Amino acid sequence: MTEKNTEIWSQIKNGNFGKLIAGPCAVESYTQLEKTAAFLKEKGVQLLRAGAYKPRTSPESFQGLGREGIKIIQDICRRYSLFSVTEIMDVRELEYMEEKIDILQVGSRNMHNYSLLKELGKTEKTILLKRGLMSTLEEFICAADYIRTEGNHRVIMCERGIRTFETVTRNTLDISCIALLKLQTDLPVVSDLSHSLGRKDIMLPVAKASLAAGADMLMLEVHPNPSAALSDAKQQLNLEEFNAFYEGGNFDARI
Ligand code: PEP
Ligand code: MN
Numbered sequence: 001m002t003e004k005n006t007e008i009w010s011q012i013k014n015g016n017f018g019k020l021i022a023g024p025c026a027v028e029s030y031t032q033l034e035k036t037a038a039f040l041k042e043k044g045v046q047l048l049r050a051g052a053y054k055p056r057t058s059p060e061s062f063q064g065l066g067r068e069g070i071k072i073i074q075d076i077c078r079r080y081s082l083f084s085v086t087e088i089m090d091v092r093e094l095e096y097m098e099e100k101i102d103i104l105q106v107g108s109r110n111m112h113n114y115s116l117l118k119e120l121g122k123t124e125k126t127i128l129l130k131r132g133l134m135s136t137l138e139e140f141i142c143a144a145d146y147i148r149t150e151g152n153h154r155v156i157m158c159e160r161g162i163r164t165f166e167t168v169t170r171n172t173l174d175i176s177c178i179a180l181l182k183l184q185t186d187l188p189v190v191s192d193l194s195h196s197l198g199r200k201d202i203m204l205p206v207a208k209a210s211l212a213a214g215a216d217m218l219m220l221e222v223h224p225n226p227s228a229a230l231s232d233a234k235q236q237l238n239l240e241e242f243n244a245f246y247e248g249g250n251f252d253a254r255i
Contacts, residue, residue: 001099005124008083008102009154012126012188019211019251021085021128021190021219022242023049025232026062027069033076035224039239041080044252047103048077049085049219053093054231055109062230067096074100085128091119098123108133108160108195111143121150128190130158137177141185156188157181158219159210161196170198170235173206175213182214189214194221194235203237204248220245 011017022040027033027050037048052069054062065072070086077084087105088097097104103126110116111132120127127147131140144155159178161171173196181189191210193203207218223229223236237245246252 002124004102005126005154009126012154012156015216017046017083017217018044019217019249020045020246021047021049021217022222023085024223024229025194025221025236026051026054026064026230027072028065028230030072030076032224033072036222037076037080037082039224039242040222041082043242043246046083047085047217048073048080048082049105049221051087051231053087053089055087055089055107056231067093070097070100077102088116088120091116094119094123098125102126103128103156105158106130106143111135111140114143114146117143117146118150121147121152123152124154125152126154126156127152128156128158130160130192131162131174131177133161133163133171135162137174137180137184140177141181144185144187156190156217157185158190158192159196159215160192169196171196173197173210175209178210178213178215188216190217190219191215192219194219194232198235200235200237200241204245207245207249218251 022045050073052064054064073084083102085103086101087107105128108130147155161173164172166172221236222242226233226236226238
């Protein structure tokens with residue numbers, strides 16, 4: 001495990017995973033994730049994202065498949081030789097997830113959960129840390145420091161948009177934050193197009209802007225049948241839309 005963790009971080013640092021982290025908002029069933037994984041693998045994507053624990057605004061909404069979802073992600077990533085990215089919401093799940101998942105995501109709502117960050121800092125995992133929805137750049141970097149101070153320097157910074165008065169996008173993607181993160185830290189930076197925009201029609205130009213500002217990678221949600229998705233139905237690309245995005249941006253890592 002130690003070796004795999006080290007390998008993953010070195011691949012990330014060297015840009016060997018290509019530009020994309022993609023997959024559904026949530027793992028909903030074995031078939032749904034397998035369809036997405038097979039499609040993305042064929043495209044050359046290497047990092048598969050899918051949530052098993054979903055931090056939903058309403059407790060009535062789908063909360064994710066939990067441990068069953070983690071097992072599905074693990075099995076599919078093993079079968080398709082993909083690397084997994086999934087959110088950890090609760091420190092009590094760390095032991096269970098640590099052996100099964102490659103990259104642990106800290107969601108926007110947990111960026112200020114310092115006890116979670118400290119525990120992740122004691123592991124060897126690569127952590128994808130998302131910016132809090134109302135957090136300043138300084139608070140974001142301090143959250144990364146909570147992980148690094150404990151000894152784990154493997155942190156990826158993810159800009160996912162912040163809350164502003166603007167409602168045409170779900171959040172406002174802070175492009176200058178991407179450039180400043182590259183200036184002020186030596187950490188890889190990811191731009192989350194789906195959760196910042198909350199819409200699909202401007203994903204490609206905003207992807208290009210993110211890369212121009214210095215983003216190392218882009219994250220986006222892909223679902224075989226978005227209209228039936230149990231979360232974030234509006235913003236997930238279907239497979240055809242992903243193809244158009246992928247070709248439009250020349251994202252094929254194998255070229
Ligand atoms: C996610 O990436 O699955 C997610 C819930 O995003 P955020 O924490 O940025 O809202
Ligand atoms: Mn989502």
